[in-house]
Amino acid sequence: MSAQHALRSESTGVPSTPPVGGAGKRPHVTIRGLSKHFGTTVIYDNFDLDIPRGELISVFGPNGCGKSTLINMIAGLIPVDAGQILFDGMLLSDIKFGYVFQNYREALFPWMRAFDNIAYPLKIMKVPLAERHARVEALVARLGIKLNLNLFPYQMSGGQQQLVSIMRALVVEPEILFLDEPFSALDYEMTLFMREQLQRLFIDTGTTMVLVSHDLEEAVYLADRVLLLSRHPARVADFTPVTAARPRTTATLSEADFVSTKAHCLDIFQREVRRA
Amino acid sequence: MNTKRFEGLLPIVGVVGLLAIWSVATAARWVDPVLLPSPIATFKALWSGMHGVLGFDFVKTVYRTVMATLIAAVIAIPLGIVLGSSERLYRSLEFVIDFFRSTPASAMFPLFLVLFGVGDETKISVAAFGAILVILFNVAYGVMNARKTRLLAAKVMGASRMRVLFDVMLLESLPQTFVGLRNGVSLALVIIVVAEMFIGSQDGLGHSVFEAQQLFDMPRMYAAIFAAGALGYALNLLFLTVERRFVHWSGK
Numbered sequence: 001m002s003a004q005h006a007l008r009s010e011s012t013g014v015p016s017t018p019p020v021g022g023a024g025k026r027p028h029v030t031i032r033g034l035s036k037h038f039g040t041t042v043i044y045d046n047f048d049l050d051i052p053r054g055e056l057i058s059v060f061g062p063n064g065c066g067k068s069t070l071i072n073m074i075a076g077l078i079p080v081d082a083g084q085i086l087f088d089g090m091l092l093s094d095i096k097f098g099y100v101f102q103n104y105r106e107a108l109f110p111w112m113r114a115f116d117n118i119a120y121p122l123k124i125m126k127v128p129l130a131e132r133h134a135r136v137e138a139l140v141a142r143l144g145i146k147l148n149l150n151l152f153p154y155q156m157s158g159g160q161q162q163l164v165s166i167m168r169a170l171v172v173e174p175e176i177l178f179l180d181e182p183f184s185a186l187d188y189e190m191t192l193f194m195r196e197q198l199q200r201l202f203i204d205t206g207t208t209m210v211l212v213s214h215d216l217e218e219a220v221y222l223a224d225r226v227l228l229l230s231r232h233p234a235r236v237a238d239f240t241p242v243t244a245a246r247p248r249t250t251a252t253l254s255e256a257d258f259v260s261t262k263a264h265c266l267d268i269f270q271r272e273v274r275r276a
Numbered sequence: 277m278n279t280k281r282f283e284g285l286l287p288i289v290g291v292v293g294l295l296a297i298w299s300v301a302t303a304a305r306w307v308d309p310v311l312l313p314s315p316i317a318t319f320k321a322l323w324s325g326m327h328g329v330l331g332f333d334f335v336k337t338v339y340r341t342v343m344a345t346l347i348a349a350v351i352a353i354p355l356g357i358v359l360g361s362s363e364r365l366y367r368s369l370e371f372v373i374d375f376f377r378s379t380p381a382s383a384m385f386p387l388f389l390v391l392f393g394v395g396d397e398t399k400i401s402v403a404a405f406g407a408i409l410v411i412l413f414n415v416a417y418g419v420m421n422a423r424k425t426r427l428l429a430a431k432v433m434g435a436s437r438m439r440v441l442f443d444v445m446l447l448e449s450l451p452q453t454f455v456g457l458r459n460g461v462s463l464a465l466v467i468i469v470v471a472e473m474f475i476g477s478q479d480g481l482g483h484s485v486f487e488a489q490q491l492f493d494m495p496r497m498y499a500a501i502f503a504a505g506a507l508g509y510a511l512n513l514l515f516l517t518v519e520r521r522f523v524h525w526s527g528k
Contacts, residue, residue, distance in 0.1 A: 075432060076432070077428060077431075077432060099429075099432045101425055101428075101429060103425050106423040106424075106425035106426055107425050107426065107429045108429075109426065109443075109444070109447070110525035110528060111447045111450075111523075111524075111525055120433065120443075121433040121434070124430075124433050124434050124435050124439060125434070152524070152525065154525055154528035172433075
């Protein structure tokens with residue numbers, strides 16, 4: 001709340017500073033002068049970043065460097081101390097966005113069937129009941145997902161629940177989707193399956209996505225660009241482009257380009273970890 | 277298959293065992309039959325009593341317990357939600373609530389007698405007083421312990437404070453509310469039965485137990501005790517059934 005007030009009081013014009021990272025693409029999200037501390041620990045100090053439109057960005061970095069804090073600040077879940085975050089020059093309150101939590105068990109509403117969980121954001125937006133149903137049906141049809149949406153979340157597997165969470169985030173047709181370690185509570189088999197699902201969703205919708213990951217292979221595999229953060233106070237250690245064509249498959253994992261990109265990211269990560 | 281069928285019969289083992297020991301004890305005259313009548317004599321008294329005076333007393337006690345619990349729920353649930361949704365408000369009242377929750381409600385009889393006289397109002401209001409604090413405490417904790425992620429999830433979707441309260445917090449607190457209701461109804465029954473024994477009562481299970489004891493009509497006294505036990509068990513079972521039906525996600 002206080003963050004939004006702080007932001008509102010500032011100018012809402014597009015910043016004049018040159019894009020950071022982004023490689024010349026029109027930025028979707030512009031972050032300027034972001035600062036945040038927890039107690040005496042400075043997590044972000046005058047941090048600048050541009051997130052390009054329509055790309056999937058993976059955020060990777062040492063433990064406790066503030067990966068989740070970054071997307072939580074962008075998504076307005078925690079207030080910023082200072083700085084400005086704009087979406088095409090607009091404030092968070094002016095755009096539609098989705099957020100997928102790591103803990104799907106506690107993020108879904110167990111008293112609602114999966115279908116109603118997915119439709120809930122539309123209810124908040126005061127969309128009439130019939131249209132809510134139509135839009136959920138349309139989303140399900142478009143994604144080609146075969147799930148029994150009449151079940152309650154606790155009757156579903158972890159992966160299915162997280163899929164429902166992602167659909168709940170997508171149903172409002174968000175301009176940007178935030179995912180905070182969405183697969184880290186799933187077993188390996190389900191994680192692999194969910195990576196494919198997410199990649200398909202990304203290819204189909206072209207929504208800008210920001211994914212926090214603690215698994216470098218996953219981060220590189222899914223991303224158009226890997227945002228490597230340093231230890232706190234976090235800086236952009238590197239904003240590595242991943243050029244592998246989509247859809248990527250298991251074969252992609254062993255391609256020379258992919259392997260060298262991953263090795264490059266690992267080098268930077270280890271350099272940042274060692275920097276004490 | 278056979279073991280499964282046997283598993284289903286397990287709860288009956290204790291009942292049969294108790295009845296067997298009881299029968300042997302009375303048949304062998306280990307206990308003075310005046311103090312402990314045979315199971316048959318007791319259940320005869322229960323059967324005939326429930327078709328007569330005991331049945332009337334039973335209904336009276338049910339009425340008072342249900343009224344007390346209803347009044348308690350109507351007052352305590354909204355209050356618990358208000359207190360629980362503001363942690364600072366709850367903290368400032370926590371000591372008062374805990375103090376009166378720990379005060380035996382029976383100690384309040386004389387006060388309520390002065391306030392309401394010797395009628396039903398006194399019994400119902402003392403029982404409601406005890407139940408209110410138990411329900412209030414549980415509802416407030418249920419609201420306070422709502423999963424933070426779930427509240428954040430609603431907030432991030434743009435839900436207003438009121439929406440979060442009604443769509444998320446209220447439902448999040450339901451399992452704990454039912455714990456409060458079950459404890460509340462049990463406590464209300466205890467207080468009602470005690471009140472029926474002592475405050476110039478003319479009817480009710482407590483009165484029935486007490487009167488039978490005064491008249492040394494032991495089968496009738498045991499019958500009234502069993503009726504009270506059955507009532508307590510049935511009320512608990514009723515709330516459990518309603519809970520399983522409406523709070524199907526509880527513990528999942």
